[in-house]
Amino acid sequence: MMETFFIVAVFLLIFMIFGVIRIILGPTTPDRVVGLDTINTLVIAAMIILGAAYNEVIYIDVAIVYALLSFVGTLYIAKYLEGGL
Amino acid sequence: MIGTLETGYGVWSALYWLLGLVVLFIIVYFIYSLGGKTVKASGDKGKPFLSGNEMEKEKIHVKASNIYWGFTEALKSYYTPLKGGHTGNINDYVSWFVVVLAIVLILAGGL
Amino acid sequence: MTNFGKVISVIEEIIQILILLIIIATAIMAVSFKDLLAAVISLAATSLLLSLEFYILQAPDVAIAEAGIGAALTTAIFILAIKGTVRREEL
Amino acid sequence: MRKYVLLAALLIVSGFMLLSAVDMHPFGSPDREDMDKYFINNAQEEVSANNVVTSIVFDYRGFDTLGEATVLFTAVVGVSLIFRRLIK
Amino acid sequence: MILVLKSVIGACLVAFIGIVFGLLYKGIDRKLHAHMQMRVGPPVTQPFKDVRKLFLKENLVPENAVDWVFNLMPVISLVSVISILLYVPMGVDPILSTKGDLILVLYLLMLPAVCMILGGFASSSPYATVGAQREMVMMISYEFPLAVTIIAIVWRLSKIYSASNIFTLQFIAAHPLWNNVGVFGVIGLAILLAVLLIVTPIELSKIPFDVPEAETEIAGGLLAEYSGKNLGMFYISDAVKTVVMASIVVALFFPYNISQYFSFPQYVDYVIDFAFFLFKAFVVIFVSVTVVRTSFARLKIDQIAHMLWVPVTITSIIGLLLLYLDTVF
Amino acid sequence: MIDNLPFIACAILVILGLYTLTFKRNLIKIVIGLNLVESGVNLFLITLGYKSNAVAPIYTMAAKEEMVLPTPQALTLTSIVIGLATTALILSFTILIYKHYKTIDASKVRRLRE
Amino acid sequence: MMSKIVRTITNILYSSILIFGFYIIMHGHLTPGGGFQGGAVVASGIALVLIAYGYDTVKSWMKKSNLSVLESIGALGFIGIAFLGIGTTFFYNFLANSGGLFGDPTVIGINPGNLDTSGVLPLMNWAVGLKVLAGLGSVVLLMAYGIRKGDEE
Amino acid sequence: MMIDTIIYIFLGIGVFFNGLGSFGLIRFPDVYTRLHAATKCTTFGSIFTSLGVIVYGFYHWHVDSASYGVLAIHAFIALLALVITNPTGAHAIARAAHRSGVYPKRAVVDKLREGDLSD
């Protein structure tokens, strides 16, 4: 079971590279934010998976924090793009 | 002896010098007081003239940047690069830091 | 058991290499983008993956701190600063 | 000219940095760990906290944490100093 | 306690000696200078008369001057310059020989010059200011060769002796270096002597280095606004400074006494040594002041600065290197 | 297998930051460079304390006995907060500089020189 | 002021973030986290409200001076707890294993932990958490205020 | 064993959709379509990977120890946070993109641009 979780994590990491490529290529800034958002989601998924892989409940707290707070960063960038603030 | 600083190869005592200075000051002040009385000049007597014309107060005062002209003139070849080095650019500040870091690392690294 | 442990350790190493590569890639992007907003986005990604790296290096305390501070607050502060100044690098 | 000197210096510094990275003990197996062993073994008894990191942060190295709190306090005071109103 | 008494009495004595002989040397200098230019010149006692006349006049303070600085500086200048004589051997051991050393003497030598400069600045006249800043530039410039010379000699001495008071002039005078060095050392010492002899007239701002007081350009320079007893004070301190400079050169390079060749009672020895010292000082002054000022024209200030910063400095460093080579071989 | 790759990554991060600090002229870029250096150092500290096949130094339901070294984690916590404080202050100064100079180009922000 | 959707989600998330931050602070000695992390989380909540509702609304809800007072209190509490130990030494953990509040000894070995242990650590966690949340929150607020002032001029 | 199979299936679906989303991130032409792929598919994928973990946790809660249950619950909360925040973030990005002047490419209709929304 454990190595399955690890392999899933590897896959998620490989998918993250697509997000990075999008950040590099992204013709407009919203594209880059989309890339960041994708990485965010994947990282949270990876954190949950790895938490299970390490059999440590305490690690999941990190994922919760991340899920709650990556939103804030995204909102700030979006707000800037809107031109408000 | 209090007040005597031994430096290993030399010696210095401010108190004795001060004592001598006081004595000498008394003597010299005695001589000084023999002279004529001091008068605060007024009118033309106390003013500097340039080619016979009176000068404005601001012009009398030699500006700080003009002072030591001879020195900077003589050492122009030293000062020009030195002034050029102080660009005020933060990149240069960091650059100097990096350069010194490199040199110190080479020296301390024993290469 | 040894075989099993070996597989896991190999996978862990692969994970780490991937994360480190992405960290360096995003860091290079953060340096090279002319658009400061994009640079900040890359920086956010860097700190995000740094947090994951801390997580994998068995430091959940630090990972939480890096997540909270790197993802949310640093980005917020940078965005506010860019708002207060200019967005393009050459100006 | 400046650029090349600087690049050379950067290269030297990076060389030393990489050297230090290569010279460091192999990844994942610290050379010596006596201080940390003490923390791991005794934190539960002395501080009676399950989280060893927290017991280090607030007990064994609490003074660092005081300094850190001070840093944050200082930064906040500094920022509020910068964005203060000039006229009362 | 004895030392306290000694310093009090010594101070009086030194004040007398310094003023009298300083003014006397000034007179002799002028006389010889005139003779070299095929003139008769003033009598030897002319400086005394000058001073008396200056003291009779009223002391004028210019309108813009900062009066407390303006009036204080001449006095401090004279006091500090005379106090140097407490530390300088004049044929006999200096009075405060165990309480001060060569570096102190160098710094004390700065004091009268600084006082003159401040006085010049304080008079708030552009002429005086220009003159004063020139004096300052010269002070900066000759410091390097002077420091090299002195440190070189002491350093060479310290290679031979390991006493705890090498820096005192008494020790230096008692252990002349010429005797203890090889060929390189002698050449080096000669070079350093030459440097010191060049520095001396600059220190005393005599022609050709009298840019601070250049009468023709800036009307007397830093003393332009001074008159009466203040000017007299500066006049005297200049004279005393001449003696001090000469005695330093003597102590560093010609500390030999002739009394050891005779067998007179001790107090006579003192007198003889003192007289011989006066003679040596006279020779130094003659060579470095009178002759030089007769034979050269005034230099521009940047020329002086350049000359001191480049050729003279290099020369002095060569002297130091030679002394260093002397220890190697 | 990966030898000291994490350490090398830390060194690279530090060097990248230094490069930014020396060659980039935008003030905010400079702050980004500082952040990168700081990230590198933090990662370095954490990496120092890592032990293979060990768990976090927390006695809450841990499965294995071996634990990674706790001290670097405590140090890094401090360092992260310090970094945030520094960044906040320095960015505030950047905003203020922009208000006065109307530019954040380092080659133009130099009224203080010589 | 962002769109209604964001604001509504902010309404829901804010109290969750708050209680979650408090949870992290409270459980600092048992699970990963502690004063800093929890404080940062709560401060991020403040930042979230700031971005969703705009500066003016936030300002009408909470005063900056209140935050600074809170920060001072947190810092004073922290150093005060440190000073309380001065009967023995500065920073001495005088509550640990004493039996009172937070004074229970913890079970040695692997266990989920009990909230009522570890002496002054929870108190310090709270002091630091208070300090950090007030400090970081006021940093964000101040910077938002700072860039606004430029617009007014 | 059954449980294991279910977990494998969940994880497989999750990885598939995550990969799909990331792939779509590269493949689609403009911001909005990328948002479709990236946020939605990755969210969906993450839901399934997390569900895998949750199932794993609940199953072992019965079998092994209580800590697995806590694992599941915390994973569930993380999932909840993810599900709440992700669409909102996507909405914020899309809105910001549109307001900052990035319009959909190859769009057959753009009601918003021609629309009457002006606030």
Added chain:
Amino acid sequence: MINEHLPALIIGIPLLAAFATPLISKINDKLRNIFVIGILGATLCLVISLAFNVFNNGIFVYVMGAKSPGLTLPSGYKMPVRIILEVDGMSIFMAIITSIVSLLGAIYSWAFMHKETGKDKYYTLLLILAAGMFGMEFTGDMFNFFVFLEITSIAACGLVGFRINRGESSEAAFKTMVMYTLGALFVLFAIGILYGEYDALNIATLASRIRYTMLDKIALGLLVTGLAMKAGAVPMHMWVPDAYAEAPAPITMILVANSQASLYGLFRVCFTLYGLTISTYTLGWIIIILGVLSMFIGVTMALIQKKIKRLMAYHAISQTGYMLLGVGVGLAVLSDANALNTYGLKAMEGGIFHIMNHAMYKGLLFLTAGAVIYATGKRNLNELGGLAHKMKFTAIFFIIGAAAIAGLPPFNGFASKLIIYESVYKFNPMLSVIAMLVSILTLASFVKVFQSAFLGPEIIEVKKEPKSMIFAMLCLSVIIIAFGLFPDIVVDKIVAPAANALVNSMQYIAAILGGA
């Protein structure tokens, strides 16, 4: 009872007061001022009593959070695990400087900052700065040292940028902040290297374990560069004039002490941490070269400055060179016992004595500059003139300070410079020559300042300087003159223990590890 907690109290009380200051200033401005001055005065008293303790009983060790203050090693264990404050002669020497300077700065600020806004934040930062310097000086732990380094950095930068209506101020603060942070991060990197190798953070433990591998050399290079940068050594000095010139005058005075605190860190690293294991000859020369460069370039740059505080800031660089020179010579001959005893120790005494003198007279000079700026509102020397007519006190204090910094007898600058000249020449005569040259260049530039600011005709309007400013300057002048007249007492009682503490790193280690 209170005696055994002194080091913790000295750091803790200003911090406590700093945290309380924002609350107190909500009540009343005057109360706040009295509170701050009272706290700093109390700190000075504590420092003095600690000083007596240290001079009489040797190194003072305080273990944070242990069961008793002197329990350095946990039972049955060979290394310390807690943070240890270790106060030896050098630390207490620096602490005396810090406490005097910060107290006088606070007193001076009363009138100087009277019309400014944001005074509560100003005083808070001032207290934190003082506490941070105490921390840097007392700590026996590398990471703790880094933390306090950062505290002082941030507080100092906040204070440098105090005048937010001046763009230059923010610029200076930004530059300073970048440099400080970078230096501190490299210090942290070095600490990481040391930790990774030896698994210890305590200075004494590290010193007993260092084997001088390649990693140690790299760490040494990073530490030396980072700390020398913060001390303001050429060619990493460019932030110094910016920061010193733009900070309010009393802060500049404290900033000087701050730079010296990092100088202390540099010496601590060189002597205690590395001094035992390696031949420090090369290291000594590195520091000497940094010192000589600082002296010469600093002073020549100062000579052509037009802003009064900028000029003095360049002098601060140049004077730092003297300290580096003196102590560097001691470091270079550290392994040669004979040379160390004949001139090395003396050179170090000179350098260390100069630290104290420099803090005093440079503080005085910055305060006079502050008084000039306060009275006229002008910073440029070209616009000043004739202040000696009205501001007699300031002029006299300026003369005292200038004479002291130029090394004119009988002020304290002369005493320390004399020691440096007369010991350094034995190591290499050119060093001494350059030191003397720099001294006269210093004199020249101060004559320039005196001329253009104080002498000449009255051309500008001046305000009268208030009493609290005069009092602070008077205190410093009295200290300068007293040190100048009785240098031997100061050297014997305070400076020599400090130098010995640096040299005898075995003692420092033994105080913690117990006769190791």
Added chain:
Amino acid sequence: MRSALVTAVMAFILYLILTVGTGDILFWSSAEIVAGILLSIVAGIFGRKLLFKNEDYRMLNPKRWIYFIAYLCPFLVAMARANIDVAYRVITGRINPGIVKISPGLKTDLGITMLANSITLTPGTLSVEINEKTNDLYIHWINVKHKEPNIEEVCNGFPKWIRRIAE
């Protein structure tokens, strides 16, 4: 006051979920419950101005929550279906995007938010903009079938469910 209390209760529930498995009183220890109550009150006081800003307590009705859970089933089905659709589009690249406007006629903030998020979570549709006054949604649709679509086409009858849940 009431809003603070309600917020506190909700916070307390969240706290209990977070700390499940710590003790014997059901799943919790007494210390956790005491701490939880205290912290929830604090969170309630600080969060009261946001969560129940409009003094709108209709979500407290448990019936709505049952509806909500029931709603998840069709929602997940729709989501899965749409995901497969998007998978098809990702692989083939056949898209036909556009932004359309719908007027779901929902009045409460919560309702419209829930709808928007549901729409966004369903691949193929993405809510771009909302009209603050009329609660009209502007939706980016990856496969535009009509330029003026009816609500059913875009959002699978979500509004009906949501009307039951949130209004």
